[in-house]
Amino acid sequence: MDVLYFAWVRERIGLPRETVETGATTVSELVAELRAREDRYAAAFADLSALRVAVDQELTDFDAPLAGAREVAFFPPMTGG
Amino acid sequence: MRIAVQEADFDIGAEVAAFAHGRRDMGAIVTFTGVVRDLATGDLTAMEIEHYPGMTEKAIAGIAAKAAERWSLGDVLVIHRHGRLAPGDRIMMVATAAPHRKDAFEAAEYLMDYLKSRAPFWKKELSAAGADWVVAKDEDEDALDRW
Numbered sequence: 001m002d003v004l005y006f007a008w009v010r011e012r013i014g015l016p017r018e019t020v021e022t023g024a025t026t027v028s029e030l031v032a033e034l035r036a037r038e039d040r041y042a043a044a045f046a047d048l049s050a051l052r053v054a055v056d057q058e059l060t061d062f063d064a065p066l067a068g069a070r071e072v073a074f075f076p077p078m079t080g081g
Numbered sequence: 082m083r084i085a086v087q088e089a090d091f092d093i094g095a096e097v098a099a100f101a102h103g104r105r106d107m108g109a110i111v112t113f114t115g116v117v118r119d120l121a122t123g124d125l126t127a128m129e130i131e132h133y134p135g136m137t138e139k140a141i142a143g144i145a146a147k148a149a150e151r152w153s154l155g156d157v158l159v160i161h162r163h164g165r166l167a168p169g170d171r172i173m174m175v176a177t178a179a180p181h182r183k184d185a186f187e188a189a190e191y192l193m194d195y196l197k198s199r200a201p202f203w204k205k206e207l208s209a210a211g212a213d214w215v216v217a218k219d220e221d222e223d224a225l226d227r228w
Contacts, residue, residue: 007131007203008214057136059199073133073201077217080161080202081115081173081193 001066003030005044006075009051012044027053027062030072044074052077082149082157084141086132088164090171100158100176107155109182111189115172124208130163130172133201137161144195148177151191152184159192161202194224 004017024030031048034041045051048062054073055064066072083100085091093114101110119125145157158176166172175192179185196202204215 004133006133006201007205010131054133054136054201057133057139059140073136075133075201076203076214077222078198078201079204079215079217079221080200081197 001069002071003034004071004073006073008076009044009074013040022066024066026066027055027060027064027072030066031062050076082142082145083159084138084145085160086134086137086141087160087162090162091160091174093171093174096158096160096174097176100156100178104155104178106180107178108180109185110176110178111182111185112174112176113189113193114174117166117168117170117172119168120206120208122208122210124210125168125206126209127207128166128168128170128172129205129207129212130166131203131205132161132163136201140200141196144192144199147195148188148191152177152179152188153181154179154184154188157188157192159196161196161200163202191228194221194228197221198225 001020001022002017003020005013010016022030022033024033031045035045052075053060055069056071097112117128141159155178161173175189177185177188198221206213
């Protein structure tokens with residue numbers, strides 16, 4: 001599964017995307033796996049209320065299932081316009 | 082409907098002329114242009130806009146499709162830039178064409194409100210003091226409630 005990071009999440013983790021081998025069935029489980037990896041991940045995912053998530057390029061929430069998902073993206077609230 | 086996510090600048094006059102060209106049934110064309118604004122302190126040197134290629138275009142198309150369901154619209158144009166911009170540079174524009182101005186104005190406001198917090202763009206402000214990600218405002222989220 002491809003995991004993408006944007007804005008300060010990308011800066012904190014130190015890379016824009018990576019391929020992750022995971023058995024996670026929900027976004028929350030994936031976050032728990034990533035958090036456990038290294039401090040930089042734990043720091044990026046410290047406060048989920050400051051983060052948004054998209055699964056296969058659709059905004060969703062942290063309870064969302066990952067069955068069949070190809071791409072998960074984590075980023076702060078958007079500031080377009 | 083035309084959606085463009087691009088690094089290059091755009092010519093407002095040419096875009097509006099092309100958008101309006103040949104329409105005999107649209108009584109109203111509304112346009113909005115967003116410009117990089119300097120900080121309160123006046124020392125903004127640049128703004129960097131990051132986006133999520135692929136999702137950005139889909140998210141904007143989804144927002145425009147919702148607007149077209151809700152108002153009587155002839156057409157919608159959204160151009161949004163990314164990359165490094167300077168104060169005074171154009172960031173984005175929205176244009177709506179409708180038989181009546183109320184639809185054109187309301188749909189343009191709706192598009193702007195949703196582009197602000199539902200299209201995957203992130204702004205970073207660079208100044209003498211350093212670089213800071215622009216923080217989403219509660220009022221931007223609240224603005225969606227009126228729709």
